[in-house]
Amino acid sequence: MRIVVIFTLAVVNVILESTLFQYTRIYGVKPDFSIMIIVAYAIMRGSSYGAFTGLGIGLLIDMLYGRTIGINALSYMITGYIIGQAHENVFKDSFIPSFIFNLIAVIIFQHGFILLSYFSNNFPSTGIPYVYMLVKIILPQSIYNAVIGSIVYRYIYKLDEASFMNRRIY
Amino acid sequence: MKIRNKLFISVIIISILLVVLIAFTSQGRTRPGFVDGLFGRIITPVQRVFYSSGEFFKNTFKSLYELRDLKTENEALTAEVEQLKEQNRQLIQMALENNRLRNLLEFKGANTQFDYIGASVTGRDPGNWYDVYTINKGSKDGIAVNDAVIVSHGYLVGKIIEVGVNYSKIMAIIDERSSVSIIVNRTRDMGIVSGDSDSDVIAIMELEADIVKGDDIITSEYSTLPKGLYIGKVKSVEKQERKLQKVVIIEPSVDFKRLEEVFVVKPVE
Numbered sequence: 001m002r003i004v005v006i007f008t009l010a011v012v013n014v015i016l017e018s019t020l021f022q023y024t025r026i027y028g029v030k031p032d033f034s035i036m037i038i039v040a041y042a043i044m045r046g047s048s049y050g051a052f053t054g055l056g057i058g059l060l061i062d063m064l065y066g067r068t069i070g071i072n073a074l075s076y077m078i079t080g081y082i083i084g085q086a087h088e089n090v091f092k093d094s095f096i097p098s099f100i101f102n103l104i105a106v107i108i109f110q111h112g113f114i115l116l117s118y119f120s121n122n123f124p125s126t127g128i129p130y131v132y133m134l135v136k137i138i139l140p141q142s143i144y145n146a147v148i149g150s151i152v153y154r155y156i157y158k159l160d161e162a163s164f165m166n167r168r169i170y
Numbered sequence: 171m172k173i174r175n176k177l178f179i180s181v182i183i184i185s186i187l188l189v190v191l192i193a194f195t196s197q198g199r200t201r202p203g204f205v206d207g208l209f210g211r212i213i214t215p216v217q218r219v220f221y222s223s224g225e226f227f228k229n230t231f232k233s234l235y236e237l238r239d240l241k242t243e244n245e246a247l248t249a250e251v252e253q254l255k256e257q258n259r260q261l262i263q264m265a266l267e268n269n270r271l272r273n274l275l276e277f278k279g280a281n282t283q284f285d286y287i288g289a290s291v292t293g294r295d296p297g298n299w300y301d302v303y304t305i306n307k308g309s310k311d312g313i314a315v316n317d318a319v320i321v322s323h324g325y326l327v328g329k330i331i332e333v334g335v336n337y338s339k340i341m342a343i344i345d346e347r348s349s350v351s352i353i354v355n356r357t358r359d360m361g362i363v364s365g366d367s368d369s370d371v372i373a374i375m376e377l378e379a380d381i382v383k384g385d386d387i388i389t390s391e392y393s394t395l396p397k398g399l400y401i402g403k404v405k406s407v408e409k410q411e412r413k414l415q416k417v418v419i420i421e422p423s424v425d426f427k428r429l430e431e432v433f434v435v436k437p438v439e
Contacts, residue, residue, distance in 0.1 A: 015213060019220035023228055048177050055184065063209055070191040077188070081181050120192045 001167045005159070006041065006053055013037055014060045024148075029140045032106060034061070036098075036149040038080040039105045040156040043097050047084025054080030068120050075112035079105050093157065095150040102149035106142035270431060273322035281324065284396065284435040287311055291429045292337065301342035301365065303328075305432060308336040317434050318395040325423040326350075326389060326399040327432055338434075342426055343401065344369050352401060353390035354381050360390055361418070363401065369426055370405065373418040381407055387420050396437055 017033050024030055034057045042050025058073030083101050090097040114133070159165075278286055289305040307313055319327040319340050328342040329350075341348050346365040352373060353360050361375040375381060385404045391397040402422040409416055 011213075015217055015220055019217050020224045020227075023224055047181075051177070051181050060209075064213065068192050068195045070188040070195065074185055074188040074192070077181065077184065081177075116192060 002160075002165050005165065006037075006049075007056065009037055009156075010034075010053065010057045010060060014057065014064065018065065026144065027140070029137060029144060031141065031144045031148045032109070033148075033152070034058075034076060035079065035105050035109055035145060036102060036152045037156065038076060039083050039098060039101045039149060040153050040160075042080050042084035043087060043090060043101060043153075044092055044157065044160055045084075046087035047081045050080030050084035050087075051077045052080075054078075071113060071116045071120065074116060075109050078112055079109040082108055095153060098153035099146045099150040102146040103142045106145045107138060110138045110141070267431070270322045274431070274433060277320075277322060277324040278433075283438055285312075285438055287313060287434040287436070289338075289432055289434060291432060294429075300347070301328075301345040301426065302331070303340045303342060303429060303432075305338050305340060305434075306336065307434065308334045308338050310335055312436070313338050313434050314436075316394045317436055318389075318399060319432050319434055320399060321424055321429070321432055323423070324400055326395070326401050327424050327426075327429065329395055330434065340432070342424075343371055343422060344426055350395060350401070351390045351393040352387050353397075354379070355386040355388050357381065357385075360392070363387070363420060366419070369422070371401070371420045371422060373420060375416045375418055377409065377411070377414045377416060379416055381416065381418055383407060396435060399435075 013033050021030065021033055034054075038050055038054045038057065041053045054076030055073050058071075058076035059069075061072045062069045083105050086097070086101065090101075110133075278284075287307055289307040289311075291303050292306050293304040295302040305319075313330060313333050315330050315333055317330045319329060321327055326343060328340045328345070328348060330338050331341045332339040342365070343350055343363065344365045349362050349364040351360065352363050357380045359375060359379040359381060361373040361379065363371045363373040366372050373387070381404060383404050383406060387401045387404065389395050389397055389399045389401065400423060402420045402424075405419045405421040407416055407418050
């Protein structure tokens with residue numbers, strides 16, 4: 001059941017991110033709701049959940065919007081895997097881990113994404129200075145993500161604690 | 171620990187697969203593959219619904235946001251409307267005045283036997299009985315007692331009864347004390363008109379006088395006023411057999427309630 005819920009969450013998230021959540025942009029920076037979900041599952045369930053949730057969401061985004069398949073998938077998967085390493089050492093019912101790990105996750109993801117884009121020739125050839133990207137996009141997004149993510153985390157946590165999650169449907 | 175290693179190895183393997191995938195697709199695709207094509211086909215209509223609902227929310231919030239400025243905007247626009255209305259009133263007045271003066275000018279061009287002294291009405295007798303107007307020209311402008319006063323088209327207003335240095339008084343033809351010698355333009359029958367308690371004038375004429383409703387009445391040459399000034403049209407004729415006279419009610423062409431610019435006329439010497 002949990003797999004089904006995560007998959008549904010991923011699909012709905014991808015749809016909403018490409019449509020409704022576009023209106024959450026502040027100065028052109030949109031929080032990454034995929035990362036919120038990945039971080040939530042990585043904290044609650046560990047690296048395996050983090051990595052495969054990331055892989056799933058990344059593949060969906062790649063298929064729908066990517067020119068090159070795999071960039072988002074690989075970046076999200078690695079992000080989920082790394083964040084999942086902290087799984088055993090954090091309090092799951094506090095919002096603080098989600099805040100901090102959202103902050104870190106955005107930075108990891110964006111660097112992975114930029115590197116992969118660069119090596120797969122998907123990066124604008126004109127080139128954007130790294131400092132500009134860091135200050136204008138990555139850091140604002142990570143803070144924005146951390147704030148929204150810690151709110152979203154509470155709801156995902158409650159959902160995950162619900163009793164129907166452990167029911168077997170097959 | 172074992173499960174960790176397993177996970178780590180599978181993550182590495184998938185990563186390598188993804189890198190290969192990236193390498194294969196890095197040149198960009200122009201046509202989707204089978205799986206992503208199917209997925210895109212399913213998901214696009216759903217996205218459209220959400221996207222358009224997003225537009226709806228955006229517009230709603232935008233109009234809520236705009237509501238705040240609406241009040242000040244409304245005040246500014248109301249003030250502007252008032253100002254424009256006032257300007258419009260002034261312009262309409264000027265246009266009407268222009269029209270009246272143009273009519274007067276035409277009359278002036280056609281009647282060169284007179285000298286014309288333009289004047290503005292400054293006041294009207296506040297009582298109910300008499301119809302006396304004051305104008306802003308007097309003896310220093312050459313006005314004398316018994317001069318005729320007309321408005322545009324040459325309609326007779328009355329005559330000057332008193333002249334100050336810079337003002338004059340007009341007794342209108344509708345004043346009960348006024349009497350003017352007239353002639354029926356069509357038949358040359360003569361008579362005398364005087365004012366009425368209404369804004370009409372009454373003429374007493376001989377029983378044999380040929381006069382019907384609609385006849386034009388002008389001043390005669392026996393008057394103190396210049397001859398040929400237009401007074402008005404006959405409104406009704408009443409025969410009084412026993413008194414051997416006809417009572418003729420004439421409606422003046424001048425609108426005495428709205429008298430603004432008048433001209434004092436004097437025969438050219």
